[in-house]
Amino acid sequence: MNLLDIKNLSCGYDGKEIIKNISFSVNKGAFLGILGPNGAGKTTLFKALAKFLKPMNGGIIFQGENTAGISAGNLAKKVAVLPQVLDVPFSFTIEEFVLLGRHPHLKKLEIPKKKDYAIVENAMAKLDIDYLRHRKLKDLSGGERQRALIAQALAQEPELLLLDEPVNHLDIKHQIEILDLLKDLNSAGLTVIIILHDLNLASEYCDNLLLLNDGRIHSSGTAESVLKYEILEEVYKTVLIVEKNPLSGKPYILLVSKFTKEKRKRENL
Amino acid sequence: MKKNTLILLSLILLLALTFAVSLIFGGTRISLSELLSANQASGIMHTIIWKIRIPRIILSMLVGAGLAASGAILQGILRNPLAEPYTLGISGGAAFGATIAVVLGIGALGLPVFAFLGALLSVSFVYLIASKKYFSVSTLVLSGVILSFLFSAVIMLIFSVSRADKVQSTLLWLMGDLSSAETGLTAIVAGFVLTGILVLLLFSREVDILTLGEEKAAYLGVDAASALKILFITTSLITGACVASSGIIGFVGIIIPHFIRQLRGPKHFGLVIFSSLAGAIFLCLADTFARTIIYPVELPVGVITGILGGLFFIVFLLKSKSWDGM
Incomplete structure (x- = not known):
């Protein structure tokens, strides 16, 4: 049995659909990365998975039970959630x-x-x-x-840990430390679903990726199958080069600036 | 744990001391021997002790405790150390009720009833407006502030067409006045405040979690909307009873929780208990001061809490190394 089954999920705010008819499954013990450009619906999907946002259509089945029927208290015994922003005003x-x-x-x-x-x-x-x-x-x-x-x-x-961009404001050493740690927890049996902005971190750490674009799943699968330049250029609408990390063999994404493009053009290359 | 026990014991000791001091000082000075034989005392001394001074001391302690406990919880759920028991519009409604009572010439007995009804009126409005939208911190604060403005405008309207002496006596009440204390009123306020504080203690861990924001609270299994409703109604009833019995006494509800939070951190179980005790001590002392300093004239106790509390706060702010109010 899958830990999580998302079936024909649509959700959004004030009657406006942001996530449009998404279906996917998450195995127990998975380390799933959710990727996508700003506004693709990553955080909206995340809030729906965490039951903070009600589905407009479809549903989320956690351990065989629709989360709509699980109380917040009971869900919190099994699912822990780190939102993107957490402001704690008291000491x-x-x-x-x-x-x-x-x-x-x-x-x-x-x-x-x-x-x-x-x-x-x-x-x-x-x-x-x-x-x-x-x-x-x-x-x-x-x-x-x-x-x-x-x-x-x-x-x-928890049995499932959801994290929304947990390494956003950290330097590269701390990003790696936190993700290494999550990977260790994952090896010990914790299922992890994580939103990441940094494609290279996602490539290195996630077993599976879900690439969102405009509220739909554009591609999903292993890093090798999702992080291809044809796919990424279409979704992110920018020129990218995909190489291989010489140590891990995982895809590595390089950016191309306007300055570089113009320089190459001038040199007629 | 040791530190908490120490603070608790010192506060209880201080409360007992405050009670004794406030009993002795007043228009009529009561000597220790008279106090010890108060049960056998007859006539005027018996009346002063049992019918006037003790009800007033206890009322001041209850109101101080109620305002400080409500302030502590509201600062927590609104996630704002500047919140106070009056932030959500309750004072405006109570003042409106009291103004009506004074203008209509309803006697001293009717005023608390009118003030309490006014408080309930504004609380119901705030509740209804917030419920129309998703019941959340922002809708509560917004509707509370709007209601406050609305009521103060209506009060000004009533003032502008009323006689000067009625305006004056309403204004004095508005600044806080514990002189209407008597046994019956004190007992009613005790019912509201003590029950209310128990309910707040019951929900103290939910409040701890609500300070992390409604979203994170949901992820930790707290139903923010229903917890907010219960806490809003409870703090409103406590504050309503306090305001109806003694006017709008400022400063206690904002500064006492601040001070206690600085002393022993933001966990609300201890914060509510310690704030209640400290609020009781503070308001009782302030009231003793207000009724004795220029006897036979009584100062509005709100003036004293403002001045004493303000000075104390400034000194504390300047002396404390790590003050952050959180």
Whole structure:
């Protein structure tokens, strides 16, 4: 059985369809990357998968059950979600913040038990942020903050982790650190669906890719089958060169600037 | 955990001390021996202690606790440290009700009823407007602000066609006035405030999560819209009872939660308990000050909370190294 089946899904805002009749499946243990230009509907699809946005048509089947019939509380026991923007106005310590991830598993008035604290410890240790436990979330660097957010998600003990551009504002070292970490979690059994802007990161890390264009799936499959220059130039409407990463053998995308194009033209090449 | 117990014990001790001090000071100074024999005391002293001073002290503590607890929760759910119990339009409605009561010449007993009805009126409007759209923080704040403007315009309209003495007595009430305290009123306010604080405590972890925004709250399994509804109604009833019994006392509901959050972080279970205690202490002291400083004239307690609280806040702001209000 697939972990997730998306069947003829259409959704959007204020009656306007953004995602148009999409169907795909996600296996347990997959590491799926969602790609596409700005406005293609990546975040809209993401919100629908996370049940924050109601489908206008079709549905999302999680472990054989339509998510429309699963309460937010029950879904949060199995699915953890990192939205693109998370603004936290108050100064929680990292430990307090990660502990909030236990909420779906706690009953009303139930005080977190030893077991919950152990899970929080474990999550902080996995993310290597236990030494930051008494620091305030807003005092952390971008990379540390992202780790704290993932630790909170892990405290939910999810089977599926959804992330919307989690490495956007990070430098290249921290991008790789976070994605390596997600890959490790994935190897340990966590299914990951991740929106990425950087095609090269997607190529290197994702087992499968879903390329969205104008609310529809343009192509899907392995990095080798999706990241072809014919496909990418059509979707992104810019000239690109696709090479091979000499170490991993995965596709590597190079950009071509207007300046370079004009220079080549002048030199008659 | 140790730090929390220490803060809790000191606050309870301070509250008891405040009670004793406020009991002794007043127009009539009560000596310790008179106080200890208050049960046997007869006549005027008995009346002053049991019918006037104790109800007023307890009312001031309840109102201080209610405003501070509501402020703490509203700052959390509105994700704004500048929010206060009056942000969502409740003061405008209560002031409207009180103005009507004064202008119509309804006595001191009717005023709290009118003020409370006015508060309920504005709360219902805000609730209905917010429900028409998706029940969210932004629709709540918008409709609250709109209602406040609407009511203050109507109050000004009433003022402009009323006699000066009625305007004056309404204005004094608006600045906060605990002098109408008596046993019955205090008991009613106690019912609202204490039950309300219990409900807020019940939802404190949901509030922690709502500070992360409605989207993330949903991902952590919190139904933001229904939690917001319950919390909005609860804080409204607490604030409504406070305002109806004692006018629009400012500053307590905004500064006390700030101060406590600075002291021990933003988790709302502790924040509500500590803010309630600190609010009770603060307002009781401010009221004791207001009724004794230029006796026999009583100052509006809102003036005192504003001045004392403002000065205290400035000193604290300047002294504190890491103040961020969050």
